[in-house]
Amino acid sequence: MAYPIPVITQTNAAQTLAKLYLNIERSHPCPQGTEPSLLVTLPTVWANKYQILLYGSAARHRFAVAGVTTPQDLDHISWPGPVILHTHWFGALFQGAANAREADYKLEQIKDSILRFCDRVDARVIWTAHNVFPHGNEHTDAFLKLRQWIFETFDAVHIMEDHHLPVLERSFERKAPRVFTVPHMLYTGSLLNSVDQVMARAHFGLPVKATVFGYFGSIQAYKRIPMLIDAMDKLPSTKPAVVLIGGLASDQKVLRELQLKIGNRSDIILIPRKIHDHEIQYLHQASDVMVLPYCETLNSGAAMMAASFRRPFIMPQGSTAKSLEPLGAQSFDGDNPDDLARVMALYAQDPQPELQIDEKAWHAKQSGQISEKFFMNLERLY
Numbered sequence: 001m002a003y004p005i006p007v008i009t010q011t012n013a014a015q016t017l018a019k020l021y022l023n024i025e026r027s028h029p030c031p032q033g034t035e036p037s038l039l040v041t042l043p044t045v046w047a048n049k050y051q052i053l054l055y056g057s058a059a060r061h062r063f064a065v066a067g068v069t070t071p072q073d074l075d076h077i078s079w080p081g082p083v084i085l086h087t088h089w090f091g092a093l094f095q096g097a098a099n100a101r102e103a104d105y106k107l108e109q110i111k112d113s114i115l116r117f118c119d120r121v122d123a124r125v126i127w128t129a130h131n132v133f134p135h136g137n138e139h140t141d142a143f144l145k146l147r148q149w150i151f152e153t154f155d156a157v158h159i160m161e162d163h164h165l166p167v168l169e170r171s172f173e174r175k176a177p178r179v180f181t182v183p184h185m186l187y188t189g190s191l192l193n194s195v196d197q198v199m200a201r202a203h204f205g206l207p208v209k210a211t212v213f214g215y216f217g218s219i220q221a222y223k224r225i226p227m228l229i230d231a232m233d234k235l236p237s238t239k240p241a242v243v244l245i246g247g248l249a250s251d252q253k254v255l256r257e258l259q260l261k262i263g264n265r266s267d268i269i270l271i272p273r274k275i276h277d278h279e280i281q282y283l284h285q286a287s288d289v290m291v292l293p294y295c296e297t298l299n300s301g302a303a304m305m306a307a308s309f310r311r312p313f314i315m316p317q318g319s320t321a322k323s324l325e326p327l328g329a330q331s332f333d334g335d336n337p338d339d340l341a342r343v344m345a346l347y348a349q350d351p352q353p354e355l356q357i358d359e360k361a362w363h364a365k366q367s368g369q370i371s372e373k374f375f376m377n378l379e380r381l382y
Helices: 013-027 050-054 071-076 100-121 140-153 164-172 197-204 225-233 252-262 277-286 301-308 319-327 337-347 359-364 367-379
Strands: 037-042 063-067 083-087 124-128 156-159 178-181 211-216 241-246 268-271 289-291 313-316 329-332
Touching: 013 063, 037 071, 050 367, 071 100, 083 100, 100 124, 100 140, 140 164, 156 164, 156 367, 197 277, 211 225, 211 277, 211 301, 211 337, 225 241, 225 252, 225 337, 241 277, 252 268, 277 301, 289 301, 289 337, 301 313, 301 319, 313 319, 313 337, 319 329, 319 359, 329 337
Parallel strands: 037 063, 037 083, 083 124, 124 156, 156 178, 211 241, 211 289, 241 268, 289 313, 313 329
Antiparallel strands: none
C-alpha cells in the first residue's frame, strides 16, 4: 500500500476495505470464523510515527487499520465485523473557522458525522487524550464543548498516564466514560541510529569540546524556545556552548521573532524545517542533552524521542516530568527562567551528570509491548 495507514475516500473505499478484509483473513484466519475487526483512525497523521507504532500489533488481534482525513469521509465506510473509531487530534478540523460561530458550526458537523457513522455500523468510538486542549487553539469555547461531548458520548477514553484523568475531568467539568491507560511508546527501532557523537557533530560542524543543547520539535509559541536561548546566555563562560534547534515552524510569526532574536550568532544553529527521519539521529546524537522549555503538557513525543536515543532531557516540573524520570528526565521550575539556566549549567560542566535510565521502565515502553496492551484494551470494548 502507498501509505503506512491507507486513507479512505469516496473513490477508493470499496476496493481498499475489501483488500484490508481479505488480507487479514489470509494472514491471520480465525478458526471460529468470526469476522475481522476494523479500526478507523481520525485523522491520519503520518509525519508523527505515534499512530503507526501504536497499531503495530493490529493484525495479530485481527484488526484491519484504515484512516480518514475528515469526519465526513466516514460516510464511505462499511464493514461486516466489529468497528472501532479511534479519534486523536481535532485541531486541524477547525481550520478556516473565522469566528466562534463558524467554529460551532464545524463542531456540529463533526458530531453529526461521528454519530451517523456509529449508528450505521454500530461502531465503538474512543479518544486518545494527547493534550487537554490543542496547543494555540483560537476557539476555546468550541474545543471545551467538543471535549465535554466526548466525555458524555464516547465509549472510552485512552490516557497515557493515570494522573492525566483528574486533570481532564477537572478541565472539562465532566466525569470521564470508561478509561484505560496505555503509555506513550518510545520510538526505538523506527528510526536510524547508526552514527556516533563525533560523526553527528561533524555533520553540523560543531566544536569538539562544546556542550550542545538540542531542541527537536515544531516551532510554536508555547514551546518557549527563546527561554532556551536566554538560559544559555546565563551559563558560565568557562566552556563553549551551542544550541541546536531543529523543527518545522507551524507559526511564521513565531519563526520570524526567533530568527530576529538569534541574528547572526554562530553558537545557535536553527534548522526551521521538517527534520526528516534519517536526520533525527544526527540532531540527538550531536546533543549532550535535549531541552524542552515549553509549558507542562500531558504527553511529550519529544521527550520520548530523546529517551529513545538515550539522551537526557530537561523539561518543566510537574506530573509529566516526574513520571519520565526513569527515562532520563531532569526538571526545572517552568515559572522561573533562571532555574532552566541552573539545570543546563549542570551539563555545561565537567563531568556532566550521569544519565540514569531504569532499564525495566525503558523496555516496558517499547512499541511492541505498548501496541499489544492497546489492542487488548480495544478487545474489551465488545
